[in-house]
Amino acid sequence: MSLKIKHLSKSFGTTESLKNVSLTFEPQTIYGLLGRNGAGKSTLMSILNNRIIPNDNSETKVTLDDEPLLENDKQLSRLFLMSEVNLYPNNMRVKTIFKWTERFFGDFDWDLAQRMTDHFNLNTKKRLQSLSTGYRTIAKIIIALCTPSDYVFLDEPVLGMDAANRKLFYSFIIEAYEKRPRTFVISTHIIDEIASLIETAIVINNGEIISQIDIDELQMKGKVVSGPQEDATIYTANLNVIGADYLGGSADIYTIGDLPKPVPANLTVSGMTLQNYFVQLTTRDTDKLN
Amino acid sequence: MSLKIKHLSKSFGTTESLKNVSLTFEPQTIYGLLGRNGAGKSTLMSILNNRIIPNDNSETKVTLDDEPLLENDKQLSRLFLMSEVNLYPNNMRVKTIFKWTERFFGDFDWDLAQRMTDHFNLNTKKRLQSLSTGYRTIAKIIIALCTPSDYVFLDEPVLGMDAANRKLFYSFIIEAYEKRPRTFVISTHIIDEIASLIETAIVINNGEIISQIDIDELQMKGKVVSGPQEDATIYTANLNVIGADYLGGSADIYTIGDLPKPVPANLTVSGMTLQNYFVQLTTRDTDKLN
Numbered sequence: 001m002s003l004k005i006k007h008l009s010k011s012f013g014t015t016e017s018l019k020n021v022s023l024t025f026e027p028q029t030i031y032g033l034l035g036r037n038g039a040g041k042s043t044l045m046s047i048l049n050n051r052i053i054p055n056d057n058s059e060t061k062v063t064l065d066d067e068p069l070l071e072n073d074k075q076l077s078r079l080f081l082m083s084e085v086n087l088y089p090n091n092m093r094v095k096t097i098f099k100w101t102e103r104f105f106g107d108f109d110w111d112l113a114q115r116m117t118d119h120f121n122l123n124t125k126k127r128l129q130s131l132s133t134g135y136r137t138i139a140k141i142i143i144a145l146c147t148p149s150d151y152v153f154l155d156e157p158v159l160g161m162d163a164a165n166r167k168l169f170y171s172f173i174i175e176a177y178e179k180r181p182r183t184f185v186i187s188t189h190i191i192d193e194i195a196s197l198i199e200t201a202i203v204i205n206n207g208e209i210i211s212q213i214d215i216d217e218l219q220m221k222g223k224v225v226s227g228p229q230e231d232a233t234i235y236t237a238n239l240n241v242i243g244a245d246y247l248g249g250s251a252d253i254y255t256i257g258d259l260p261k262p263v264p265a266n267l268t269v270s271g272m273t274l275q276n277y278f279v280q281l282t283t284r285d286t287d288k289l290n
Numbered sequence: 291m292s293l294k295i296k297h298l299s300k301s302f303g304t305t306e307s308l309k310n311v312s313l314t315f316e317p318q319t320i321y322g323l324l325g326r327n328g329a330g331k332s333t334l335m336s337i338l339n340n341r342i343i344p345n346d347n348s349e350t351k352v353t354l355d356d357e358p359l360l361e362n363d364k365q366l367s368r369l370f371l372m373s374e375v376n377l378y379p380n381n382m383r384v385k386t387i388f389k390w391t392e393r394f395f396g397d398f399d400w401d402l403a404q405r406m407t408d409h410f411n412l413n414t415k416k417r418l419q420s421l422s423t424g425y426r427t428i429a430k431i432i433i434a435l436c437t438p439s440d441y442v443f444l445d446e447p448v449l450g451m452d453a454a455n456r457k458l459f460y461s462f463i464i465e466a467y468e469k470r471p472r473t474f475v476i477s478t479h480i481i482d483e484i485a486s487l488i489e490t491a492i493v494i495n496n497g498e499i500i501s502q503i504d505i506d507e508l509q510m511k512g513k514v515v516s517g518p519q520e521d522a523t524i525y526t527a528n529l530n531v532i533g534a535d536y537l538g539g540s541a542d543i544y545t546i547g548d549l550p551k552p553v554p555a556n557l558t559v560s561g562m563t564l565q566n567y568f569v570q571l572t573t574r575d576t577d578k579l580n
Binding site for chain 2: 134286
């Protein structure tokens with residue numbers, strides 16, 4: 001029981017957007033899909049939801065509960081993708097889209113939809129085109145949370161949403177999950193805000209999956225060793241170092257795993273946030289101005 | 291020398307999006323325009339840039355350096371609005387849009403555009419429609435920073451951008467401002483990230499300007515008094531309290547202004563962030579799930 005991807009690639013012209021991706025999404029699990037702009041997040045989610053066709057490659061396999069997924073309408077209807085691309089007619093009223101979604105998916109959680117429209121203060125009589133960026137996003141997340149899908153992909157679900165509304169959304173995700181556990185795959189650039197929501201973080205960079213880590217493990221084993229550069233470097237020499245920041249003679253060295261005891265007195269150890277972890281894995285030389 | 295707005299209102303059907311707004315934007319100043327989703331930020335910026343017509347009202351006056359602004363092409367050409375709405379043909383290549391912008395505005399900072407495309411790793415040969423959400427935003431901010439405008443309005447300039455690219459953008463704003471001081475009006479929902487960038491924060495709520503505050507003043511005078519609810523309430527009774535959070539028997543009380551000395555020993559005082567300030571002014575009963 002899971003969504004399995006094997007050897008999936010996608011090129012647009014000479015650009016390789018996805019390079020031989022293999023990945024498994026387990027049922028009833030909340031994932032964060034993290035990547036820089038242009039890393040391939042949206043391409044991956046669009047392929048899984050049959051909006052983009054992958055490269056033709058005999059090794060590629062995408063299955064849901066061991067049945068082929070792509071071009072299989074029965075299995076595809078168990079997935080839902082909320083994305084920036086708008087599949088609804090712009091002049092349709094929000095409440096009409098709710099009804100249309102119910103007809104299409106065979107079910108719709110009207111109670112949750114009502115509570116969400118009340119809390120977000122969304123006027124469902126409005127047409128999609130007359131909503132602000134943030135409210136367009138709000139309408140879309142309500143739809144995504146109220147469909148009966150088993151695998152819900154949320155591509156930038158908080159795009160343009162204010163901080164209080166983002167918080168409300170995170171609470172509603174938890175409520176929806178508790179009421180009916182399902183898999184959520186959430187892609188976002190406000191990483192620290194979803195750290196407490198997700199079980200597993202998947203990091204994609206330049207079209208490749210470069211890390212998949214359990215959040216509890218990261219919280220237990222991710223450490224930042226700070227202090228004089230030479231001492232910090234010697235102390236962490238045999239550890240699993242994923243990156244470092246240097247400023248003047250000081251260093252912050254990012255490690256995963258147990259630290260040898262005792263820690264030298266001139267070094268300090270602090271926890272590594274998900275944002276730290278992500279930045280260390282995906283930083284580039286051009287990220288700073290000279 | 292300034293952009294002055296007096297008694298500006300805008301209704302869409304029965305919805306009053308802007309209610310009698312009066313406001314001045316000084317030259318060479320960086321503003322944050324902060325508001326909840328649907329508060330009226332985009333409507334205000336769109337009116338100033340002649341994309342939306344305000345209500346017909348004889349008291350309304352919008353002037354730039356004492357000349358009427360709206361429907362005055364010479365003055366309007368000194369303003370630029372970067373918004374979510376895309377004014378460029380979707381199949382146009384990014385570099386063609388740069389050239390088109392130069393022709394339209396009479397100048398374009400090609401050096402800055404080159405440095406920005408290099409740092410952001412933007413392929414300017416790509417067509418707008420083939421860019422990801424984040425890269426579409428990146429293309430737009432490059433255009434906004436390279437035009438010769440005196441008043442640049444940035445409506446959600448970091449929409450869909452990853453954290454490292456957001457940082458780069460803030461650095462480029464400072465660089466562009468230092469090279470040629472101009473007014474930037476920045477609307478964003480990632481408030482703490484722009485606190486160090488802006489000089490003045492303007493808060494708009496339900497179509498009304500409810501606060502305009504100097505950031506230095508906020509940093510000096512904004513305080514959070516925390517401790518047992520009764521003691522904190524008594525201590526702050528005669529102060530300028532803008533809001534409070536209560537949890538159990540404890541309170542965080544948000545005040546602007548000098549605190550009487552000495553502070554009682556069971557209370558602690560900390561600084562108020564811009565995000566704190568904004569949340570206290572704009573929070574609603576429905577912002578929490580019951």
